[in-house]
Amino acid sequence: MRASGLVGEHALKLLGDESGAVIQDRHGPLYWLVEPGSADGWDVRQVHVLGGAAARASYVGVPPAHWTGPPGIHWRIPVGPGRYLTDPALLRQSLALAARAELGPAGEAGPVTSRICVRCDRPTSTPVVVGQAHSASAGGRDIYSCPTCVRTFPQPVDPITQIDALRRTRQEGA
Numbered sequence: 001m002r003a004s005g006l007v008g009e010h011a012l013k014l015l016g017d018e019s020g021a022v023i024q025d026r027h028g029p030l031y032w033l034v035e036p037g038s039a040d041g042w043d044v045r046q047v048h049v050l051g052g053a054a055a056r057a058s059y060v061g062v063p064p065a066h067w068t069g070p071p072g073i074h075w076r077i078p079v080g081p082g083r084y085l086t087d088p089a090l091l092r093q094s095l096a097l098a099a100r101a102e103l104g105p106a107g108e109a110g111p112v113t114s115r116i117c118v119r120c121d122r123p124t125s126t127p128v129v130v131g132q133a134h135s136a137s138a139g140g141r142d143i144y145s146c147p148t149c150v151r152t153f154p155q156p157v158d159p160i161t162q163i164d165a166l167r168r169t170r171q172e173g174a
């Protein structure tokens with residue numbers, strides 16, 4: 001079970017002592033371990049069930065037991081006596097609550113128009129394309145930014161929008 005850093009950290013707080021062992025990736029995502037098959041069909045935003053019904057092998061790097069801190073992949077909550085798997089119902093509830101708290105209620109901004117901002121990792125219903133990711137397997141894929149973060153990108157991708165924005169700024173300043 002992989003959760004984004006944003007949702008995962010929140011869920012971790014909600015779970016408290018009820019959480020089983022947790023692995024943290026070097027990039028922030030958190031991994032919980034649950035009974036195989038117990039999380040099939042989950043639909044929580046920014047949460048991915050690995051090795052679930054999708055008949056596709058997934059691999060999670062498992063760090064040695066004594067790696068309990070960053071940098072790199074480590075046990076955020078180490079395996080201990082009676083601490084390994086997490087109760088799936090409890091985990092699902094915590095992750096759903098965390099997703100709602102961090103990402104807002106699901107709804108209006110549906111999956112079609114809502115995109116994850118490449119900078120702040122939050123969904124935005126008014127995404128701006130700021131580039132393209134190229135990979136051998138996925139081909140070209142648009143990268144999105146939210147309107148707040150888009151200012152941090154050096155190159156305007158859509159010059160017309162940029163000019164409009166400039167004009168507006170100038171008018172406001174006059």
Ligand SMILES: [Zn+2]
Nearest residue numbers: 117120146149
């Ligand atoms: Zn952003």
